[in-house]
Amino acid sequence: MISARCRMLLLVKQHLNRSQTRLTSVLTSNNSGVAYTISKEEFKWIRRLLPPSIIPKPPLHSNYPTPSGWSPPTETSLDLPYFISRTRYHEFPVYEITKRNGQTMTHIRKIEGDIWAFERDVIGIIHPYLDFDPATRVHEVAGIVSVKGNFKAVITQYLREKGF
Amino acid sequence: MNFGKIARISGALTRSLKRFQHGSEVVTASNQSLPPNLVLYGISKEQFEPESQQEEVKSPGPETPIIRKCNGEIPKNKSPITVWVDSFKNVEQQRQVSAQLHPLIFGAHPRMDILHEVMRWQQRYRDVNYTWSRTRAELGRGKQKPWPQKGTGRVRQGSRAGPGWKMGGIAHGPRGPVSLYYKPADDVILKGLTIALTVKLVQDDLIVVDDVEIPEADTNFFNDVINSRNLSENSLLFMHAENDFPQNLSEIVSNSRTLSLMPASALNVWSMLKHDKLILPLSMLDDLETKILWHMNRYPWLGKPHNFYKDMPGKKGLKFEQEQYLAEQQRESDENVSQ
Numbered sequence: 077m078i079s080a081r082c083r084m085l086l087l088v089k090q091h092l093n094r095s096q097t098r099l100t101s102v103l104t105s106n107n108s109g110v111a112y113t114i115s116k117e118e119f120k121w122i123r124r125l126l127p128p129s130i131i132p133k134p135p136l137h138s139n140y141p142t143p144s145g146w147s148p149p150t151e152t153s154l155d156l157p158y159f160i161s162r163t164r165y166h167e168f169p170v171y172e173i174t175k176r177n178g179q180t181m182t183h184i185r186k187i188e189g190d191i192w193a194f195e196r197d198v199i200g201i202i203h204p205y206l207d208f209d210p211a212t213r214v215h216e217v218a219g220i221v222s223v224k225g226n227f228k229a230v231i232t233q234y235l236r237e238k239g240f
Numbered sequence: 241m242n243f244g245k246i247a248r249i250s251g252a253l254t255r256s257l258k259r260f261q262h263g264s265e266v267v268t269a270s271n272q273s274l275p276p277n278l279v280l281y282g283i284s285k286e287q288f289e290p291e292s293q294q295e296e297v298k299s300p301g302p303e304t305p306i307i308r309k310c311n312g313e314i315p316k317n318k319s320p321i322t323v324w325v326d327s328f329k330n331v332e333q334q335r336q337v338s339a340q341l342h343p344l345i346f347g348a349h350p351r352m353d354i355l356h357e358v359m360r361w362q363q364r365y366r367d368v369n370y371t372w373s374r375t376r377a378e379l380g381r382g383k384q385k386p387w388p389q390k391g392t393g394r395v396r397q398g399s400r401a402g403p404g405w406k407m408g409g410i411a412h413g414p415r416g417p418v419s420l421y422y423k424p425a426d427d428v429i430l431k432g433l434t435i436a437l438t439v440k441l442v443q444d445d446l447i448v449v450d451d452v453e454i455p456e457a458d459t460n461f462f463n464d465v466i467n468s469r470n471l472s473e474n475s476l477l478f479m480h481a482e483n484d485f486p487q488n489l490s491e492i493v494s495n496s497r498t499l500s501l502m503p504a505s506a507l508n509v510w511s512m513l514k515h516d517k518l519i520l521p522l523s524m525l526d527d528l529e530t531k532i533l534w535h536m537n538r539y540p541w542l543g544k545p546h547n548f549y550k551d552m553p554g555k556k557g558l559k560f561e562q563e564q565y566l567a568e569q570q571r572e573s574d575e576n577v578s579q
Contacts, residue, residue: 120568129538129549151316159317164537188317188349192277217351 131164141236150239158189160240168235172228180226187219195221201234202227297444300324300338307450308339308522312533318343325522326447328454331464339448339522342529344536346441348434355439355509357424358432362510367420376401376409430535436512445517452478452521453486462492474516479504481523504528 140147149162163169169185187194195214198221202210211224223231300322310320320340327334341347379401386397403411423429440446447469454462466472475498480486482503493501500515504524512518520528551565 123550123565123568126548126550127539127542129552130534131537131539149316153316161315161317190275217353219349 131166134166147236152239154239156189156193156238158187158191158194160184160194160235161186161188162240168232168240170228170231170235172226179224182223182225182227182231184221184223184231185219187221191216191219191221197234198223198231201230205230298335300335304336304338306340307337308525310340310342310529311526312342312344312529314343318347321346321441323441323446323448326449326469328449328452328465331461331468333469339525341441341448341525342533345434345529345532346437346446348431348438350435350438350442351431352435354428354431355435355513358429358436358509359513361422361424361429362508365421365423369414369418369420371414372416373410373413375411375413376403379409426535430532432509433507434532436509437518440512440518447517447519448525449519449521451486451523452480452489452519453484454488454492457488457491459492459495471517475499475514476517476519477502477511477515478519479507479524480521481527484521484523 134146134148146166148166160169163186171183171185173181173183175181184194184198191214195212199210199212202223202225205227206225213222214220215222304322304324306322307325314320321343322338322340324335325337325339376399381399381401383399386400387394389396400408402408437446454465463472466476478486478489478493478499478501480501480503482505485503486501490501493499500511502511504527507528
């Protein structure tokens with residue numbers, strides 16, 4: 077005398093031996109009566125919680141600069157022999173670092189074109205703040221100009237004025 | 241070292257640079273073809289006449305119809321690069337229509353050090369150091385004490401396999417296969433790709449084709465096509481889009497040592513440098529550009545790269561995912577408006 081449950085298990089085993097396609101019908105229509113449906117539209121509730129991968133474009137403001145001091149690059153082309161593009165976060169590529177001995181340095185990255193002309197302009201900007209000639213380094217291959225000292229605010233202001 | 245001096249540049253590269261810059265209509269104040277501080281060793285600038293050495297090939301002008309435009313955003317200081325679009329259905333080389341290529345991908349700053357690093361990584365990441373030396377326990381000799389502890393006048397020894405002995409075990413030697421796998425930063429590998437594509441384009445080694453598939457698997461026809469383009473002595477790398485496998489071309493490529501066929505996802509620096517010419521179909525360019533630009537403009541990975549971002553290129557591609565995401569947003573905003 078085979079019980080109902082044993083009969084059910086034998087049925088499942090038979091179906092497994094035959095093919096995979098029949099298994100789903102066996103599972104969905106079981107004796108315990110729990111029916112389920114597969115819905116792909118409900119995934120949108122999960123998708124809204126997932127993080128974005130692409131850095132979004134800044135929203136359009138009516139007035140610039142914004143309260144944080146940010147302004148977008150101008151849309152017209154510039155009449156300078158060099159060009160400094162923005163980072164992927166829409167910021168200026170000007171970085172200050174502090175060495176272990178307490179010295180500060182300012183790096184300006186992403187320089188394309190005549191990098192030596194840009195270096196001359198940077199010296200001209202910094203000159204009022206120093207009594208001596210500023211120490212600079214030009215890395216032609218990588219497109220980087222480094223200046224000894226912390227002049228991030230001054231250089232950023234210059235780039236913003238020019239419309240980079 | 242005086243950074244103003246640049247090493248000798250061959251005639252072909254300067255010619256290509258000139259043609260490249262004229263063709264792309266760079267939007268800057270200085271429209272000089274060569275930088276002013278360039279020093280050419282061996283010959284003076286007046287003696288240097290690149291135009292006379294080779295016949296000038298016309299780059300696509302403003303009248304040629306553009307059959308493919310760039311999808312991604314182009315920075316304001318750069319303009320798209322126009323190239324001729326060839327066709328393998330005709331035996332003769334076709335110069336009638338043109339396509340636009342993205343300047344950040346096909347006009348990247350040519351950093352040779354990054355290109356070298358990525359190329360060397362491709363060569364070396366699979367290296368394994370197989371050296372292995374036996375310790376005193378692995379020599380296979382016994383644990384017998386060579387002479388008694390005391391009385392012989394010699395140094396006390398426990399076995400003939402110690403590191404001090406001739407032919408004894410090695411104490412701190414190399415131990416077994418060690419993987420020399422390493423990976424440079426994602427940005428470096430990406431830049432290597434774009435620089436390799438740029439180098440191929442600038443040196444006239446990039447051929448853009450409407451479709452890489454040839455009408456019939458006939459070697460004579462294929463050889464006519466290759467010879468008319470003066471590519472008979474070049475190794476060619478054919479690329480095809482992911483779902484667009486060219487059956488006829490694959491039959492010819494499988495019988496040849498100098499020809500290769502790869503899907504778009506297999507594009508790599510080593511193969512591009514190993515083969516003389518690179519042939520890209522138009523159908524592959526959209527996917528390639530969107531994926532490279534996505535990598536340039538994405539957030540850093542949160543943890544391991546995983547497919548749990550809402551707008552990441554999956555199997556169907558980034559465009560499909562983005563359209564889905566935007567459609568969902570539109571539906572939600574419509575619901576909000578109706579409510």
